Amino acid sequence: MSGLNSQRGVGLVEVLVAVLLLSVAVLGFSALQMRAITATDESLVRTRSLTLVRNLAEVMRAYPEAYVTGSGATFTTVLPTIASAVPTVQAIATSIAIAEADSGDSVTIDGLIISINGANNCLSTGTTTDDDDNEIPNKLCSINQLAARDTLLVKKTALEEDIKLAVVSCPADATQQAIQQQMCIITAWNDTKALIDDTDTKACANSDGVYKIGSHCLISEAY
Template sequence: MIMRSTQSGVGLIEVMVALLLLAVAVLGFSAMQMTAIKATDESLMRTRALTIMRGGAEAIRTNPTGIAAFKTAINGTTDTVTIDGKGITKVSCVQTTSTVPTETASCNINQLATRDGLLMKSYAAENDINIGVVPNGCPGTSGNQERQCFVASWGDTTVALNDTAADACANANGTYKNGAECFIMEAY
């Protein structure tokens, strides 16, 4: 007795359904992997920005009389700033062995602060980060000790605290904008 199969072609349909399910699973995994890579990149940029801003906070703590010169240098658009008749760059001024900046024959306190600001801005740019200090201190803060707000941004975000600019890091009150790629740190 010969039995005839009535299932001709069913195996091909099962294979096609299995391949479709596999394709959907691979696409889902790929999307998850891309999200993980983006999160890792964001974490790396935040870590770099925080490291740079911590260095800036230490620079203003060691030279509080040069804060205005530091802010001018870091918020400026040039690589050379003239302070007290001397053009200062990121490699100007002879460093002393002291941990506290002191006026030397080559640079005064404001010139040292300017050099520190230009050096920090250069290091940030080498790491694809824009950096600035809010000119009038941190929004919403008060007290005897003026607080400085460092703002670091990357990607298409600017270091501005502005209510109307779409690419600004935060609103004027310091509230982060949705989708902004930036970090704000208070230092005093």
């Protein structure tokens, strides 16, 4: 009887070992779950970035002659053969920051203020009759101004998605700015900057185009 009494119930040591094993399993599962959530979020941001890249690349293809020069929010049309010329899309996507998603920010192109939702949004609501009695939409904006509006729309979407956007010359491409020149679109998120720079530790990549360790960004070529 004494032998049976000594084996009755569960000892404290056995309970502690069981709790320890359960805790390790739960912690491991929690860590795995967090990594899965992080990977899912990263994949979602990359998908949104690729959508922005495609949209901006289409704008660049649609307006190959949209060249401007200047800085800030005011630009003036110049010929693409001028060395200092910067394409409208590149200038606006990289330089013009929209403060708020619904702020309706604008940019001045050839003396006309172009906005996304304002009066000068380049959307024609009327028609004109040509010499052949055909009704055609009113031409409200030039190629530069249309390119500016479409680029502002892409910029606004990037802001809503909390993605930084920039258009730069691709590494090792020292050719002069020209129509249909190869350009690189950079999208960056988290604390990564949309830059190709050796000195900035938060830049997306080095000057040779190699991604920096731990960066959260994508570099895509566009023509």
